[in-house]
Amino acid sequence: MYFLRRIRYAFAIPWQRTLYIMFIAQLMTAIGFSSIWPFFPLYVNELGSSTGMSLELLAGLVFSAQAFTMMIASPVWGNLADRYGRKLMVERAMFGGSxxxxxxxxxxxxxxxxxxxxxxxxxxxxxAAANALGGSVAPHEHAGYGMGLLQVGQGTGVALGPxxxxxxxxxxxxxxxxxxxAVLLLLGGRLVFFGVQEHFKPRPAGAKGQAGLRAAWREIYSFAGVxxxxxxxxxxxxxxxxxAPILPLFIPTLLGPAQEINTFTGLVVGINAAAATISSLFFGP
Structure with a gap:
């Protein structure tokens, strides 16, 4: 009963309710994404090439294509988040990803x-969108707690997903x-859509912080240690x-043909992610 009362009390506070909902959504998303990426090279092998390209090259492109386009799109989405709100960006990422x-x-x-x-x-x-939303809803004195909670959700999901x-x-x-x-991301998106409240105030036109991407990078790199x-x-x-593209192809060479290759691959990747999550609790992320 005490535990249930604590949960009811926590959800009665708007910013805590938003953080806990974001934690669940972050956990679901991390489980979803990490349950597929370790197996992309094996999936590429199963699909085969329609153009005669090397399967090893295609396995590498499966990883690099997503990273390259995200690098291009991230500043654009960050700019839109400053204009229209972080919650909308989380919903875009989850529904679009689904x-x-x-x-x-x-x-x-x-x-x-x-x-x-x-x-x-x-x-x-x-x-990035979830972290920005979590950081914006928590009071300043609880910002560290909010970001830490989301990181725990992310790390736990990445460890369980594979x-x-x-x-x-x-x-x-x-x-x-x-x-x-796809179902996990859809459910997580609906959870954010119906459960998260964001009192977003867009920056006034010409406000400090909208000086452009190049100026933003210069400001970031002006901090010592960055x-x-x-x-x-x-x-x-x-x-x-x-x-990442090679490990799933290497593990089957260590196993017999009758063994469950994907389960062993997921176990290797999941243990690595779990160890990284646990170590970050002691040494920092």
Whole structure:
């Protein structure tokens, strides 16, 4: 009873209710996205190429196409978030991502998958949008708690998703993982749409902070330590993503033909994500 009273009390406070709803949505989205990405190279192998391109190259393009288009689109979505609100951007990412992921379950070639991944990068970007919304609704003195809660949701989902996705892929095929992910994003989007309240006030025209992308980058890099952190983060992500297209293809070579390849792949990736999440609690993200 005490636990239920605590939950009821927490949900009675608007900003806490928004954060907890965002936590659930973040968890669902992270489970969904992470349940498919470790298996893209295996899915590419199953689909085959319609143009004769190398499957290894296509496996790499499946990852890089989404990252490249997201890099281009993110500043645009950030600008629109400042004009029209963060909640709208979260809904755009979740509903748009749900539609694209559903289509991925119906593709007939690896080239079609690469195209949809590029489109996914253009319209998603859920993590940044959710963090911006969570940071904007929490009072200043609770901003750290709010961001930490969303990071826990993200990390937990990334740890659980590959294992869940591996089991689904082994039981019902790769297409089923895309259908499940699409449903998770759709439900998360509806949760945000109906449950989150954002009292957004757009910046006045000509207000400070709208000086343009180049000026914004200069301001960011003027802070001590940011350039070094950026370089370290770049090489950290580069090292991880060099392995991402290859690891799922390497693991089957260690297993027998009768073993559940996707479940083992998901377990390896999930354990890695869980270890990273736990270590961040002690050493920082």
């Amino acid at each position: 539609a694209i992921l559903l289509l991925m379950g119906f593709v007939q070639s690896a080239e079609q998958l690469v195209i949809l991944r590029a489109i996914q990068g253009l319209i998603t970007g859920k993590i 294992i869940i996705g591996g089991v689904i892929a082994d039981r019902w095929g790769y297409s089923a993982t895309f259908y499940v992910t 350039p070094v952190t950026f370089v370290l983060q770049f090489f950290s992500q580069l090292g991880f993503n060099l392995l």
